[in-house]
Amino acid sequence: xxxxxxxxxxxxxxxxxxxxxxxxxxxxxxxxxxxxxxxxxxxxxxxxxxxxxxxxxxxxxxxxxxxxxxxxxxxxxxxxxxxxxxxxxxxxxxxxxxxxxxxxxxxxxxxxxxxxxxxxxxxxxxxxxxxxxxxxxxxxxxxxxxxxxxxxxxxxxxxxxxxxxxxxxxxxxxxxxxxxxxxxxxxxxxxxxxxxxxxxxxxxxxxxxxxxxxxxxxxxxxxxxxxxxxxxxxxxxxxxxxxxxxxxxxxxxxxxxxxxxxxxxxxxxxxxxxxxxxxxxxxxxxxxxxxxxxxxxxxxxxxxxxxxxx
Numbered sequence: 001x002x003x004x005x006x007x008x009x010x011x012x013x014x015x016x017x018x019x020x021x022x023x024x025x026x027x028x029x030x031x032x033x034x035x036x037x038x039x040x041x042x043x044x045x046x047x048x049x050x051x052x053x054x055x056x057x058x059x060x061x062x063x064x065x066x067x068x069x070x071x072x073x074x075x076x077x078x079x080x081x082x083x084x085x086x087x088x089x090x091x092x093x094x095x096x097x098x099x100x101x102x103x104x105x106x107x108x109x110x111x112x113x114x115x116x117x118x119x120x121x122x123x124x125x126x127x128x129x130x131x132x133x134x135x136x137x138x139x140x141x142x143x144x145x146x147x148x149x150x151x152x153x154x155x156x157x158x159x160x161x162x163x164x165x166x167x168x169x170x171x172x173x174x175x176x177x178x179x180x181x182x183x184x185x186x187x188x189x190x191x192x193x194x195x196x197x198x199x200x201x202x203x204x205x206x207x208x209x210x211x212x213x214x215x216x217x218x219x220x221x222x223x224x225x226x227x228x229x230x231x232x233x234x235x236x237x238x239x240x241x242x243x244x245x246x247x248x249x250x251x252x253x254x255x256x257x258x259x260x261x262x263x264x265x266x267x268x269x270x271x272x273x274x275x276x277x278x279x280x281x282x283x284x285x286x287x288x289x290x291x292x293x294x295x296x297x298x299x300x301x302x303x304x305x306x307x308x309x310x
Contacts, residue, residue, distance in 0.1 A: 023247025026239050029254050033236030035262035038113065039270055040229045042104040043169035049213040049223055050101045053229070055206035057097065060230020061237070062199035067194055077196055081188050085181060089194065090201020092178040097202065106164035109267035110275050111153050113260050114283040115168040121146040121292035122176040139221035139296065152282030197239060248309075249298040254291040 028297050037057075042054050080086050103112050121143045128135040154165050185194055217223060260283055267273040275283065293308055 001184075008039055008298060014299045017301055019246045020251060021200055023243045023252055024255055026243035026246070027252045028258055030236045030240040030243060031256055031263050032172065033232045033239065033261035035109075035113070035259050035266055037229055037232040037236065038100070038104060038109060038263065039266040040225050042109055042233065044222065045101060045105040047218060048226065049215055050098065050105070050214065051209045051213040053095050054094070055203065055210050055225060056226040057229045057233055058094070058199060058202035060227065062203040064230070064234045065196055065199050069196060072106040073122055073192065077190070077193055079190075080193055080197065084191075085185055086194065086197040086202055089178060089181050089185065090162060090198045091205065092181065093198055094172050094202040094205050096125065096171050096174045096178060099174065103164070103167040103171060107168065108273040108275065109271065110260060110264040110283065111279055112168055113263035113287045114148055114153060116175065117257060117260065117290050118146045118150055118286055119172050119175045119179060120290055120297055122172050123179055123297065124293060126180060134248055139293065140288040140294040142296075146286050146293065147284030149289065150284065153279050155278070173274070181195060185235060191241065195241075250295060253294045253298050254295070257287045257291045262271050 041053065041057075068224050081201075100112075100116070124135055126140050150169075182194070264275065
């Protein structure tokens with residue numbers, strides 16, 4: 001071809017298409033796992049102390065990750081250039097998880113998931129105000145739309161509004177700082193190393209509170225529920241890594257918002273919760289603005305956005 005240009009063969013295009021479809025299928029499976037995790041988390045708060053539930057969720061992930069990754073990667077898995085940032089990242093995610101558990105105790109599942117998914121829009125706000133990055137008018141419009149959707153769901157001043165409705169806002173802020181730090185570390189750190197340290201930092205910090213919150217559970221099925229939480233969190237992250245290995249983040253990011261649909265379905269089946277018309281409108285606005293904003297983020301910075309999960 002002139003100028004050294006190459007044309008993809010039909011077989012190459014077919015292979016690329018197959019990898020894209022596989023990546024999309026994997027990311028949908030991952031967010032279904034995270035929706036299941038959040039459903040089990042909400043159910044667990046009826047009988048399990050929150051810090052005890054958080055500890056089991058992180059301990060399961062830390063042990064499972066170590067058993068899978070350490071034999072394959074050896075001591076290279078432990079090498080990090082920024083141990084303090086690894087500690088801070090793990091602490092931020094632990095704080096997000098505690099706020100998620102608290103939020104799920106008081107909020108319907110679908111509304112919680114929708115509000116948490118404005119995190120990419122908050123990242124835009126942080127980038128403009130603290131990192132002094134240029135933000136286009138389109139991005140500002142998407143941020144405004146996402147926050148408008150959040151206000152429609154929360155409805156400050158309404159009968160359904162209470163202090164607990166502010167918990168997911170705190171979660172969004174800690175998660176946004178977690179995402180910003182993740183993008184900074186991703187320039188020099190192995191993603192598997194980051195995942196390893198995140199699990200163990202959360203486990204060790206939660207262990208400090210464990211003697212004060214540990215309680216005997218009334219039935220074995222609560223232990224089964226806690227194990228389900230740990231399994232879904234661990235396998236969801238693993239599947240997400242596989243998805244990003246096959247397909248660019250810019251292609252996959254909009255599909256993360258399918259988690260809202262999974263959360264609505266789970267909320268209806270498990271808790272008989274059906275969002276009202278205004279909440280549905282707010283959730284749709286968040287999904288559209290959030291997906292567009294997240295897509296722009298990964299296109300410009302070549303970084304994946306983490307889905308909502310506890």
